[in-house]
Amino acid sequence: MSYRIRKAKSSDAKQILSLITELAVFEKEPESVELSAADLKASGFGEFPDFECFVAEKGDKIVGIAIIYMRFSTWKGRTLHLEDLIVSESLRGQGVGTALLNKVIIYGSKIGVKRISWEVLNWNTDAINFYKSKGAIVKSDWNVVHLDEKGIKNYLLKFK
Amino acid sequence: MSYRIRKAKSSDAKQILSLITELAVFEKEPESVELSAADLKASGFGEFPDFECFVAEKGDKIVGIAIIYMRFSTWKGRTLHLEDLIVSESLRGQGVGTALLNKVIIYGSKIGVKRISWEVLNWNTDAINFYKSKGAIVKSDWNVVHLDEKGIKNYLLKFK
Numbered sequence: 001m002s003y004r005i006r007k008a009k010s011s012d013a014k015q016i017l018s019l020i021t022e023l024a025v026f027e028k029e030p031e032s033v034e035l036s037a038a039d040l041k042a043s044g045f046g047e048f049p050d051f052e053c054f055v056a057e058k059g060d061k062i063v064g065i066a067i068i069y070m071r072f073s074t075w076k077g078r079t080l081h082l083e084d085l086i087v088s089e090s091l092r093g094q095g096v097g098t099a100l101l102n103k104v105i106i107y108g109s110k111i112g113v114k115r116i117s118w119e120v121l122n123w124n125t126d127a128i129n130f131y132k133s134k135g136a137i138v139k140s141d142w143n144v145v146h147l148d149e150k151g152i153k154n155y156l157l158k159f160k
Numbered sequence: 161m162s163y164r165i166r167k168a169k170s171s172d173a174k175q176i177l178s179l180i181t182e183l184a185v186f187e188k189e190p191e192s193v194e195l196s197a198a199d200l201k202a203s204g205f206g207e208f209p210d211f212e213c214f215v216a217e218k219g220d221k222i223v224g225i226a227i228i229y230m231r232f233s234t235w236k237g238r239t240l241h242l243e244d245l246i247v248s249e250s251l252r253g254q255g256v257g258t259a260l261l262n263k264v265i266i267y268g269s270k271i272g273v274k275r276i277s278w279e280v281l282n283w284n285t286d287a288i289n290f291y292k293s294k295g296a297i298v299k300s301d302w303n304v305v306h307l308d309e310k311g312i313k314n315y316l317l318k319f320k
Binding site: 020024032033034039067069070071072074075076077078083084098102105108109116117118120121128131134136137140141142143146147148158 | 180184189192193194195199200203210211227229230231232233234235236237238241243244258262265266268269273274275276277278279280281282283288291294295296297298299300301302303304305306307308309311312313314315316318319
């Protein structure tokens with residue numbers, strides 16, 4: 001399959017959102033996607049973007065995305081976080097995910113980050129095996145904690 | 161106990177690092193702290209800081225810290241990440257952690273983030289129970305994945 005990896009443009013927002021939604025369906029939370037294509041445009045393609053995005057493009061169709069932003073470790077310093085690595089389901093197993101991950105690792109290395117991090121569902125064994133084969137460490141002793149929008153409101157009502 | 165919560169200043173860097181190191185010892189990774197106080201100063205107190213920090217100060221001693229930075233959820237939008245919430249061991253159980261967490265939640269609410277996230281070790285039941293009592297959701301189905309500095313180098317040697 002012929003495709004190219006490039007930085008995302010503002011006009012890709014609709015197709016990017018479509019892949020984000022595809023992943024949310026796979027992760028059994030289709031109703032969780034609250035962002036619109038306009039939100040994505042505003043967040044990712046203004047003067048101070050909240051994230052950067054690489055896309056895999058086949059013809060005029062975006063078949064994969066990698067969304068990244070900076071984080072900070074108080075042990076190591078600046079790190080890069082891979083928020084989403086998504087390949088359209090019908091095109092998996094053809095090296096698109098690897099090509100996008102390569103781009104992210106090369107980028108992280110060039111800007112000198114001390115770590116690249118991401119999160120994976122513990123039942124997604126295909127993804128876990130893929131990441132392990134690349135040398136990543138899956139840290140099953142750390143749990144992710146969320147206080148969502150409703151939780152923030154409740155917290156302030158109860159404890160402030 | 162009398163203490164006050166305030167934003168950290170550059171001159172706090174040494175005491176902040178001392179608390180970071182104290183937590184690393186508790187988390188059984190004392191050798192993992194690679195940052196110096198000078199690194200912290202440069203990262204956190206320049207024109208474009210990598211993080212923000214609140215401190216709890218008792219007299220002239222910093223007894224607790226909360227270190228935060230922005231992240232981005234492709235489902236929700238801008239989120240706030242709590243990288244470290246640390247209270248010096250001898251002063252735990254006196255409300256310092258709660259006061260710092262309150263400050264972080266109020267801050268997140270004021271800037272309108274859609275979620276506040278953090279990570280917790282799965283054997284740290286005191287912390288887990290504390291967070292749950294505040295309405296946070298501990299997501300044990302998500303694993304944290306790290307490709308560390310050595311992993312990045314090896315990746316590029318093998319797969320590029």
